[in-house]
Amino acid sequence: MTVNTEKTVYQLFTLSTKQHLTTVKYKNRDLSRQDCFRYFGVTLDNKLSWRRHADENAEKGASRLSILKRLSSVTWGSSPETLSTTYKTYVRPVLDYGGELLATASDCCGDKVDRVQNKAVRLITSAACSTPITALEIRTDIEPMKAAILPLCSLHDSDSVHVGETIKKIYELNCSGWTVLFQWKPSHCDISGNERADSLSKHGCSLPQHPIDLPYDQAYSTIVRSARKLIRKAQGIDAKSKIWESLLHDPVPMDLPRPIFTANFRILHGHDYLQGHLHRIRVKKKS
Numbered sequence: 601m602t603v604n605t606e607k608t609v610y611q612l613f614t615l616s617t618k619q620h621l622t623t624v625k626y627k628n629r630d631l632s633r634q635d636c637f638r639y640f641g642v643t644l645d646n647k648l649s650w651r652r653h654a655d656e657n658a659e660k661g662a663s664r665l666s667i668l669k670r671l672s673s674v675t676w677g678s679s680p681e682t683l684s685t686t687y688k689t690y691v692r693p694v695l696d697y698g699g700e701l702l703a704t705a706s707d708c709c710g711d712k713v714d715r716v717q718n719k720a721v722r723l724i725t726s727a728a729c730s731t732p733i734t735a736l737e738i739r740t741d742i743e744p745m746k747a748a749i750l751p752l753c754s755l756h757d758s759d760s761v762h763v764g765e766t767i768k769k770i771y772e773l774n775c776s777g778w779t780v781l782f783q784w785k786p787s788h789c790d791i792s793g794n795e796r797a798d799s800l801s802k803h804g805c806s807l808p809q810h811p812i813d814l815p816y817d818q819a820y821s822t823i824v825r826s827a828r829k830l831i832r833k834a835q836g837i838d839a840k841s842k843i844w845e846s847l848l849h850d851p852v853p854m855d856l857p858r859p860i861f862t863a864n865f866r867i868l869h870g871h872d873y874l875q876g877h878l879h880r881i882r883v884k885k886k887s
Contacts, residue, residue, distance in 0.1 A: 605629045611637050615647055642698045650701050654709035661695045661716040668723045672858060680861055681854035683724040684740050691720060695745060702745075714745050726862040731871040734835055735844040739851050739865065743831050768830060775834040844869035 609632045610624045624631045635646045643653040668687065671678045678686075695713045702710050721736040722729075737744055770780050839845045852864045866872035 603627075605631065609634045609637060611635070611644065611646060613644075613646055613648060642701065648704075650705040650709055653698060654702060654705065654712045657695050657697060657699075658712040658716050661691050661713065662719075664691045664694060665716065665720055665723065667691075668720060672723070672726075674726045674862055675859045677858050679855055679858060680724050680740070684742070684854065687720050687724060688742070692717075692742075699745065710745060717742070717745055725865055726858070727869075728866060728871045728873060731869060732842075732844070734838045735842075735847060735869050738835050738839065738844075738847045739854075743828065768826060771830055772833060775830075775837050 603626065605626055608626065611634055612620055612622060614620065622633070624633075636652050637644050643650075643656055645652050667690065668683055671686065672683060677683075695716060699713075702713070718733055718736075721727075721733070721740050721742060722731070724740050725731075725736055727736055733744075736742075773780050836848055839848060846868065852861060852868060854861070856864070
């Protein structure tokens with residue numbers, strides 16, 4: 601194998617702010633050093649903050665949103681169902697690429713791709729700027745970016761089914777407004793059966809464990825279904841007692857003509873420009 605030293609670079613990963621004067625040679629030739637490098641479509645920066653990767657994904661996704669603008673407007677164009685399918689197949693894969701890495705990044709990195717998706721769901725539904733994003737995600741059946749990534753990463757690293765179930769229960773409690781705290785107990789003195797329980801636990805740990813070989817496709821689909829259930833439940837809690845709660849049970853059909861869908865959807869969730877028009881002609885509600 602012949603190595604082209606002109607195309608070969610090296611990168612130093614460190615969180616230190618000091619300058620590290622390092623050189624790497626190959627066959628007596630100095631290799632160039634780079635702070636950011638793209639590998640299989642993922643941009644690696646020297647601190648692994650994933651900011652550059654999030655910026656590039658958001659930039660690519662924003663450039664692809666132009667197709668939604670060309671396909672529709674408020675009163676004309678393709679149906680919301682067509683636009684939603686176009687977004688899921690043409691724009692969302694760009695935003696999702698390497699998205700698991702953003703689970704360890706700062707919130708600002710996730711917010712960058714979230715803003716692109718927020719623009720997309722507004723274009724799909726022709727909703728007013730004041731419309732809650734959760735209402736738009738419910739109607740378009742598009743999961744929020746960060747909420748789709750974090751449950752996947754949490755469950756993927758779990759080797760035990762019980763640990764995965766525990767994580768899901770904790771997430772459900774957090775969505776319901778509860779705060780879950782873990783407290784370590786130094787001993788179990790004066791508890792009947794404690795010694796017996798400890799001996800059985802030690803005996804169980806010594807038994808041979810039989811791993812369950814689960815195909816990757818089946819495991820991935822199971823995790824995705826579990827994550828979607830958690831997202832849907834969190835959306836239901838957010839929509840409780842709001843005017844657009846009916847979107848969960850009786851939504852506006854997505855295959856309606858665009859003018860009819862836009863009018864019905866805006867009236868249903870209560871965010872429209874009617875009050876602005878009434879204010880211009882000086883029509884006020886009676887107190």
